[in-house]
Amino acid sequence: MTEAELVHEPPGRAPLPRGLVILLGLSAAVITGAGIWAAAWLIGPVFLALVIVISVSPLQSWLLRHGTPRWLAVATLILAVYAILASLFLVIIVSVARLASVVPEYAERADELLGGVRDFLAQLGVDAEQVDSVANSVDLTKLADLLGSLLGTVGGILSNLVFLFSLLLFLSFETTSATARLRVIAADRPRIADALGEFVHGTRSYMVVSTVFGLMVAVLDTIALALLGIPLPVTWGLLSFITNYIPNVGFIIGVIPPALLGLLGGGPGLMLAVIAVYIVFNFVCQSLIQPRFVGNAVGLSSTIAFLALLFWAWLIGALGAILAIPLTLLAKALLVDVDPGARWADALLGVQRPPPRAERKAEKAERKAERAAAKAKAEPKPEAGPDSTQEPEPAEA
Known part of the structure; x- marks a missing residue:
């Protein structure tokens, strides 16, 4: 069915202007956002x-x-x-x-x-x-x-x-x-089922990637802060683990408390040492390496992930900042993945849409059949035994 047939209107009924459709969509988004808030x-x-x-x-x-x-x-x-x-x-x-x-x-x-x-x-x-008013x-x-x-x-x-x-x-x-x-x-509704399946798969992949990187960064931060003599190193390691679920800016939130304690306990030198440790561990892992894995796992670019963080944190609060990626995946599944006419939105998300689950299964079965055929072709044919039938030689004239 062509796009013209999908948007065909009954005779005598003019379609809505595109500008009005956009305004109605924006109004619906504002009302939905107010309800979520x-x-x-x-x-x-x-x-x-x-x-x-x-x-x-x-x-x-x-x-x-x-x-x-x-x-x-x-x-x-x-x-x-x-x-x-x-x-x-x-x-x-x-x-x-x-x-x-x-x-x-x-x-x-x-x-x-x-x-x-x-x-x-x-x-x-x-x-x-x-100065006195600010200091007091x-x-x-x-x-x-x-x-x-x-x-x-x-x-x-x-x-x-x-x-x-x-x-x-x-x-x-x-x-x-x-x-x-x-x-x-x-x-x-196969498209809805595929969209929900992709949401579950993407959410699970994101949580696995974030948990692995979070545990790694938390252990490294705890050991480094303990060696530097910062009080409550386990507490700040836990904070690093939690803020690892906040895209892009979790590093900044996690470094402030231990850096302040380093300034109060050992002066600017210790504070700079704490910041250097967090730059080496947290910034490199959370802001440079992890977004690449997260983008490949959930199909969202780093820019979209950062904008999603700002939006959901403003709408829901601190919990929205932690759940920004899963919430965005759910919105993507309900608004983009279920509609074949919304595939153009994947270009705005920055990462190419992964194939649906049914297509992946079909491709896997096709590759398996090709490997089986190649294996059967590569196997040597059995040689004919002495008792095998042979064509009779032509009789001499």
Whole structure:
């Protein structure tokens, strides 16, 4: 069916002008964005639970392939997800508690540094009143009070954690029938099934790449910070691991706290040493090497990934920054991959669209058949035995 037949209008009914169609699309996007912003408190945790289950679900598939009972595979998946979240939450709580006790120890050193900065700015001719107002606004004791209030809100965090755990429980049970449901969808709407399959595959690939690089960078940062004498090296290693899921700028967010502690504890030299360590490890891995692997795995260029980070962080918040790539993959699957007329949008995404799953399977089967044919052709033919039939020689005249 040609494009003209797809957009054919009934007789007597003129098509909408293209400009009006664009305005209607933009209006729908604004209304949808406002709805997502209003329900960010619900969409963020729900999508986080979905991404976690998608990332860990291969464990369940592996157990089922090796003959494990279905109930035991589901229970193992749930326990694995719960163990990951509980460990991460426990480490965060302990790290924040230790940080709240360490920060006041550097208050006196911070005052000395601010005094030196005040004198330097005064020598440059900056108004003393303005310098004093800025210096008085910087108080580490206020930061300690902020951390204490953060620990006081653990009750509210626990309530959200219970909601997240309950949601993960239901989603883990649903994974057992996800494949069958995709088959039902593929029977009626194959493009939708392929788009959802590509979303799952891309999200899982992104999480694997980010987790591997995050663990590598976190271990290197923890060892380097411990050797430099920076307090709480494990805490900053955990921060590096979490910020590794933030595309392109996670390195900047992760380096600020240990660099400040290095400045307060050892002066500008130690701060520069911390920054140099993060440039070597985090910047090279997160900003130069990892985006290439992420782009090849999910089909998004580095520019699109950075713009997606800004958009989802503005729309959903901190959780949107961490889930920017999976959220973009879901939007791409629902708006681009399901529509054959939207293939032109792949050029804007910067990376060539990977072939659908059905096409990949067909190509794999074709290559396998070609290898089998080549192997059969290369095998030597069996020689004729003594008992084989031979053509009779022509009789002599």
